[in-house]
Amino acid sequence: MSITEIIRDTRPVLRFSDQAVSREAIIDLLNDAVWAPTPNRGSSEPWRFILVSDEAKKKLVEIMVEVGEELKRFNVENVRVKEQFIQMAINTSTYLIVVMKENPKQEKWEDDFATICCMIQNFHLLGWEKGIGMTWLTDDELYESPQFREHAGIRTGEKAVSMLNIGYYEEIPRSKARMPVENRLTIL
Template identity: 45%
Template sequence: MSIAVTIRERRSIRQFNEKPIAPDMLLQLLNDAVWAPNHGLREPWRFIVAERMEAKVRLVDLMMESMGHLKRLKLMPGKLKQMMKLNYSKIPAYLIVVMKADKDAHKQEEDYGAVSCLIQNFQLLAWEQGIGMVWSTLECIHSPIFCEGLGVKSGERIVGILLMGYYDKIPKAKPRTPAEKKLTVL
């Protein structure tokens, strides 16, 4: 499959089947994804994975606790919260992508771009292996409760949580605006 085809066919996947992702597959994908461009080879990333049930339950508990202040969660009936927790714990694997924070705003922006490139590499590589995912930036990624619970250190920040697994159905593509309509030629 060509890179162009992979880019055009990849979709965000939110429904997964029960097939687990082998830890060596996850590591192989990450080892290829780290070849993302990054200024000065700073490699400003690290990863936290949750694929065992105990780890996923802990992760989901941290998510719920850290978002507990949100009005929409406060007003949610208890049974619905339990169903939400159960659904989140059924996701085959989570990858939390953490980046080093830099006091220099320019380096911080470069590093954020590099980590975003790494995540896109990872998504495309996984897609080729039949693994789908969605890149989530839930409110919890900014919560001290969530970050401390995962061991995110001072001077680090979470860029995203990748919810991933094998899938049975691919969502239909949504149209994209042609580049010509957003192109300015100087």
């Protein structure tokens, strides 16, 4: 499979098979993913990773539901939405929380954030090549909640950039069409 095919075929996966992704497989992918491009001010490797599986995953799902209820994300009349969320969350093999050091200098913060986004994209593409799917989730309200931060071990001066749902996919979700670049290209 060419890099072009991988880029075009990779998409978020929400439904995973029962097969767990091994800790070793995730570490191998991360060891390649961290070779992400960085802005020309140098590589700072601003990331830290928190791998959540097994019992810690069950507790994390409880916390996500608790915070979701506090944020009124689950409609009281519609228990089905909450049950679907719980089922999907429990069926996810592993979660990987990507954390960055908060830098008070805006320019450095933006460089670090861009570097981490490139690393996450690398990780996603490398996983796809091996039949591992993931969904890249961002949710500042959840990530900033004291319960989430405490359970995940997110320290003062750190920001959770993303939580990746990781698992082997059984079926590839349908792709969405992309607008031709020529429609959004300005040439000076």
